Structures are given as C-alpha cells and as structure tokens.
Amino acid sequence: MLKFFNTLSRQVEEFQPIESGKVRMYICGPTVWNFAHIGNFRTFIFGDVLRRYLKFKGFELTHVMNLTDIDDRIINEAAARNISIDEFTEPFAQYFLEDFDALGNERPEIIPRATHHIAEMIDIISTLLDNGHAYESDGSIYYRITAFPEYGKLSKINFSGNRDGGSERIDTDKYDKEDARDFALWKLVGPDDQPGWDAPFGRGRPGWHIECSAMAMKYLGETFDLHAGGQDLQFPHHENEIAQSEGATGKQFAKYWIHSEFLKIDDVTMSKSKGNFFTFRDLKDQGYSPLAIRYLLLSVPYRKQLNFTFEGLQGAESTTERLRNFRSLVKESSGTGEEKDAVELVMIALKKFETAMDDDMNTAAALAAVHDMVREVNTVIAERSLSNDEKEAVLDAVSQFDAVLGIFGAETSEILDNDIENLIEDRQQARANRDFARSDEIRDLLAEQGIVLEDTKDGVRWKRK
C-alpha cells in the first residue's frame, strides 16, 4: 500500500488517486535564470523517482513540470544585458533540460512555460477580482488574504506570533496593501515597459505564484492528485497557489502535497544566495559521473536533509560501478546451472524493495534491498553458474529496480574496433607465453584508451572506464 507524507495533514497517508488508476501530478520546476545546482536537482530527481514509482505501481500518469521564465530576477538580468527576457531565459531553459536529461530523469508529459500562459493567469485573476478574493491598489492587483480563511493551512504558519524580531525583511510598505500578507497577482507596468501584457485590469506582468496555479489547472484540472516541490516552496509559494486556486474555484486544489528537503553542504543549506553551491556541470567537469551524482542525491530519503560531501560522491561512484559490473556479470553468465535458489533471493529483494518504496519512498531501505540481492547473487556466481531461470529472474529484477531508480546506467552493447580486439588477442598470446611484461604493457596501453581488462576463468572481459 503506497503511502506518502502529506504536508497538508503532516501525516503519512495512504495514496488514493481521485480517478482510479490515474495520477495527475504537478511538480514545480525551475526558474530559468541561471544554471541549476545539485540542490535543485535533488528535488527534480526526487520528482523523477516519484514519477517512476507511480508508473511502477501501474498508474497512468500525467506529470507537469513548469519552467518559470519570468520573474524579477529574469527581468533585471535581461535588462542589464539589454536583451529580451526570452533571449535571456532560452539558453538557461536548454541547459536545464540538458542537465535534467543527463541525470537520467524522464521528461514529464508536459513542460509548460509561464510566459505561454499569461492568458490563463489573467482569467484566474479576473475571477478573483470578481469574487472578492483580489483587489486593485495603485494599478496592481493583490490577493486578499482575509477573504480566504484557510490561508496558512499548508504551511501552518502562525501569523499572529511572527511579526517582530523574526524576519529582517518583513515587507515594508512599498505598495499599499490591505494586509501585510497580501501578495501581488499582477504588477502594474508602464505602457511601454517590457515585459508587459495587456489585461482587462491594466497592463502589467504576473506575480510570482500565479503561473503555477494557471498551468496546473490548465493541464490537470481544478483538482488533481499530487503537487510536489522543494520544501522552501511550501511557504509562501504553495500556500499562495492554494489561496489563488481555491479562491478562484472554490474546490480543493491538490490532494497531496509532497515536499523534498534541502541538500546541505558542510552542514549549511546549499543555495544560490549563499553562494555555496555546485552545479551539475561543476561536478561533471571535475570528472564525476551523472550516474553517481544521481545515486547520491536519491540515496537519502527525500524528507531528510542530505549532507553533500565529496567523500560521499566518491562512494556513490564506487557503488554505481559495482551495480554496473553486477549487471554485466549476470548478462555474461552462461546460464548453464541447474539450481534455482537465486530466484527466491530475487523475489525477496523485489518484495523488500516495494515495501520500502511504498513506505513514503524510503529509498535508503529500497537500496538496501537492491544491494542485498546484488551481494547474494554475486555470492552464488562466485560458487557456481547461474541457471537460465536465475539469470532471467535477476535481470528482470534489475530492470524493475532500474525503472524506478535509474542507477544502473545505460546498457551499452558496444563493439570494439579491430585494433583493440587485436591488442587484446596479442595480450592473451603474450600471457600464454608467460611474457607478462608484454601483457601488462598492452593492458596499460588499453587502460589509457579507457578500456579496462579483467581476466576471468572464462576468458578476458573488457569494459569501458
């Protein structure tokens, strides 16, 4: 039975989709104003594992991840470069998707952009103005918090006790708002200012939160199953999305809210504003593999802060290497054995894996099941040949695990060019002649080209480093 911790109730709840067998899910994507760092990607990898696990459980999925391509930072940066916001955001949108793909994430069904949904935002704002949930002040439109008594139900923020001494940047009254908590839905801009869009309530640009309400409801309906994102979005972003959406429709917006925790580095949150971040590209340039980065980021359950260390990343590198070796070893095994006890091991591992993932996506426990199976099957292989049934069962389990986690890497069935084949052959000859100096020389030569050789009792194996 699949269970999630729902931020709305602060409890682990059984997951029941609105429509049997189908899941509609929205995950807040990036604001494309810079390269995404690995803390950002922790959330997207979490979202990907969530997506894949829902599919694993047999749900038909509609998954939306937006790209926010308009906000104050974007406007400022574009203005500073004297280019349009599209010219500024487009490269970052592409970089993001490249990195997203490289980290082994499946593309969501729909990846909408905020600037393509201005009309939908205007519709919602109009509705909110009509029903009294929004008001105009100095040409801008604000959400009226007092018209939505449930405000705060997600973040559980006690607004009475947090006025003084807390935030250093409590909104100073640069706008004339009815209530300090009210937030902008639509910001007035001048007739010639860019970017700006005409709306019945005046030319302007959207506030920060309205884009997600608009895109979520457009593609998933007024009420949908799952809404997820980084925990920093819980307040104010998600709280405000709820206020806007439910204020406009009078219906529940999302049934389950799931938030992933931060990634820390040296025990401090990794964030752009603190400057203590690594982008995916930084780590790749240092020679770390996308697979290991992915493994590390998903190895800690999503609700727990993950402390990033290079020691840990190096460990993930070793671990993923071991997983890859394992799959190759099984694939290359002859399947001539008679016994079947490994089939039983595999069944147990699959069961444990599913139980762990059902339990609010406990990836650490799920990985333990994978590793148990790997070790146990390796032990069998060390002793005897796998039978065909065993081989099939193991490979099937690997592909099931990998359908969810994506940590075994791409299956490569490369062929070597003739030169390399010949070198390997020469080396075997040298070894037969006990000319080990020559054989080691060839091994080193191949290593330089990224070909690693392993001598086994069944002959020589090779793999790419």
Next chain:
RNA sequence: GGCGGUGUAGCCAAGUGGUAAGGCAGAGGUCUGCAAAACCUUUAUUCAUCGGUUCAAUUCCGAUCACCGCCUCCA
C-alpha cells in the same frame, strides 16, 4: 520572538519498545602470473547528554546541548 526538523561507526545512512539494515572507506583472507572484478571475515556492548516511564528504550516522556530550516528571493 513564533513554528518545524535533525543528532546512529571514519563518511553517507535505515530502523524498531526486546537488544543495531545497507553503501563507501579501512583491515585480513580467497581467487589471479600480477592486477581487476567478485566472494569471505572483520569494523557501534552502542544509537548527542542527563533524567523518567517500563521486566525491557536507540526507539515513549521530560530537560539540556549542538546543528538545520521556515516566518524573506531560493528546489
């Protein structure tokens, strides 16, 4: 100031009222011409500290300490 979360071996970490998963790193061994891969053995009398409840607590309660976060742009 209000609210929430963490603290388990060198590192990353799971977990439960009944006596500590898994991975990495380390040590020893098997195999190998040597490696590599793989396997085996080993690595926390102990789960931040101090009390309490209990036959029994790492797990429940209380206090203390340390760290993280939200209340403010941020996945």
